[in-house]
Amino acid sequence: MAVVKGRVSKKASTILERDSLGDVHFWESKLKRHYFLTLGPYGDTPMRSVDATPEELRQAIGREDLSSEQVAQAFCRLFTREKVRNFFPTDASSFDGHRALRALRFFILTCHVTATSHGAGETQNFRIRLGELLDGGDPEQGVSGVNQMWRALASAIDRKRQQGEPWRRIVLPDPGRETLIGHALRLAKPSWADRRALRAVMQSFPERTFEDRFTLLDAIHARQAELPLWLKNEVRELHKNYRAVPASLFGNATWQLISSIASDMLKSGEKRRAPLWQLTAIFSGWDGDQVDLQLARGMGEADLAKPVWTRDIGTADLNRYMTADSRVQALWNSGVVLFQQAGGASWTVGHRPPREDLLTLLLTRLPRILSACHTIPVGGGWHATRPMRLQEARALRDPRAMVPNAAESAQPPLRLEGGIRLPDGYLLGRPGFFPTVHLSGSLPPTVTTPEEQEQRPLTFEKTAEDGVFRIVSSKPIHGIWTLSRNKQPDELPLRLMSRSTIRADWPARAETARELKDMQADVAQPVTTLLFKVVSVSDCKGSESPLTHALEALYCRGKAARSEGEVVDLLSRVLPEARMLWDVLRSLEEARWLERDVNRTWRGRKWRLLPPQIIAISENAAVCEGAWGEAELEKLDALSTERGIRMTQIRSAPWSAPLVHLEGRGLDRLAAIGRWAFETAPDQMPLTAAPDCWLPDRREGIGHQVVGRWSAKHGHFLPAEEAPAVNGPVLERLGRDDDQDLYRLTGAGADLMLESRVAAILEHHRRSRIALFQQNGEWLERICKDGHLPLDLAIFLRRGHAAQTGPVLRADGTWTYHYPVSTTDFAALCHVYGPALSGSGRSQGRPGRSVLHSFGDARRRGLRPNLFPRGH
Structure with missing residues (x-):
């Protein structure tokens, strides 16, 4: 077993610095919630013991990607001999409660000394073990004031509870003969020896024991004689309570210990089955x-x-x-x-x-x-x-097995299903993402609210499914409740949080994935160049959209890349029209909320959340890109106000990705303080005319089947067998089970194979001389039901005009897709995409207007359009 002391290797130090595990405030907030608040996994149960084992510390900070040794090592690095001696002085008294509340980590340390088997040696001497954990130098570490500080903490928490704050009551054990350290010695349960003994018992169980909670608890109860005396009594009491009230498992410290060991055994491969x-x-x-x-x-x-x-x-x-x-x-x-x-x-x-x-x-x-x-x-x-x-x-x-199994038709127990999981047993309290309550009966659940918390009552309505109820609310909900059913002893805790905490870790693109580009990135000989336009913006929040709830749900699930099906599921819960989903996804991609990862060897696609970043578009103006959760936006608002920077939220198109605009001095400093990435956007974008701007695909389509053909009349792809024959250019979608889709263009030019759906649709409309987009005032408006501008171009327009890009719902329930453009922008884009773009008022099926027409329109309005960058 590795020995873990205060001194760590260079490699370990790098790990700790990268993960910010050396931050005292990070540890304080995590330990406070996990051990001391009723919001944590122990609920409102009194604190009669403290599990400070390395495995429990890892769960407390939510870092399952690290080993328990790494977490214990990081925890011990927070302390020095001098800091510990000063915090537990010989003259400590019960009046030190305020100081105790601000440094809860020291109390967990006193329990960790007994609970850890890493780096504390084999001795049972508390002072020697603590000295080994701190730096392994002097053999002993004096801690004269441990008992007094624990009493001060317990008194301070009692006062907090009387004021209605959600703290767990501390029940201090009799210190016995250890008048200086007895409270810590007897609170530290389980010790490392307790955990090792329980794990040894569980390792001997067959696989099937882990399939059911009661079977596992019953097996441990049968082997209680092999456990230390304290743990034997705890298992006996838990077994007795569970048989009477199954819900008593929730928050029970002994069951938390059993679950923690079982989870470790599953992850390590020692056991393959779980309940x-x-x-x-x-x-x-x-x-x-x-x-x-x-x-x-x-x-x-x-x-x-x-x-x-x-x-x-x-x-x-x-x-x-x-x-x-x-x-x-x-x-x-x-x-x-x-x-x-x-x-x-x-x-x-x-x-x-x-x-x-x-x-x-x-x-x-x-x-x-x-x-x-x-x-x-x-x-x-x-x-x-x-x-x-x-x-x-x-x-x-199985045609022979038509008789339903009695167990399969049994009524379900009281439980929650669905919802977005958050840390510490919470679920996301957002409309469209509430969990459903399943119980065997036609009456809604009985709701109990903790006395110390004031919160609005929950409202339930029955669904079409028998015994299933949904939460009714058009607003986010935050709070803790206990659910029960009529005349039944079982209870179920319900914890809802209206938003996620600020995310610190973000996924990277996997080695098996790659980017999908819509057009050439390098332009050697541009035919035109788009330029940034200095704009002023006004606060346009618009009506509150359910899309904000879906974005918060995505933010909660942003720790890893998500399959396209999972992202589709989250967004589709709030959208008014199913097919709008793909336009909303594109809008989020253009806002750099999400980034698409294409599998190198298969058809699969995944989506990753990108970290928040501030993109400067001029010396004193910027737009915010990336995934900004509600808590992150509140942090940005507070820091901006503090530094005299104007923050504007633009949400006039409720189904498009929102845009946040910043205006003021010191934007780079704001990003540094908030720990957000800061970039300066290029102020011009050279473009090559189609078809030279596209990226031809090297695949020949061997093994692919025609699965769809583009219909200009319908504005989207139709199944190959349903698409009518056409004269002129043809766009086909080719599919294959083990490869990405391929798009084949034939007619009105050389045959062309493209991987990008966006590029294929634009090029087809250019060849067919049928407008895909038309100018409508200051917007480029889509005419068909499908199709977008290339991603890099859309991002440039969004930044340059500080305006949303995305779907816009019409009064009749249909929708279009908008991009902000000036007359100069439109003239330049016509030069690139030709007939695929049409002037204002043009209808589908009419050829697009030429660049000269666009120039004429601009001159009549008193404008001076220019296709070339300044200085040409």
């Missing part, structure tokens, strides 16, 4: 023919929000990943898997029995089923059936 497991199929792609699979398992529902792995269904060695859980492996090897809809594009199968009221589909590779019904190939030899009723799916899966 809860879930296999999720996420459908994406234009035709719903791309499937990502996710496996999650764990001791609690919150663990199911953290997949063990995510893979495309066509991954060559997918079976190897299925071996992570023997139940999933057996299910997958059967060749047919029954999934039920979990919301949007997500379908799941897991430890819960299937329900009659949910739509069901089969993923199968069995010829018997493929010949019996219509299916869609999704890759790897697997096919998906259409959604159907559960009984129909069961009949397809």
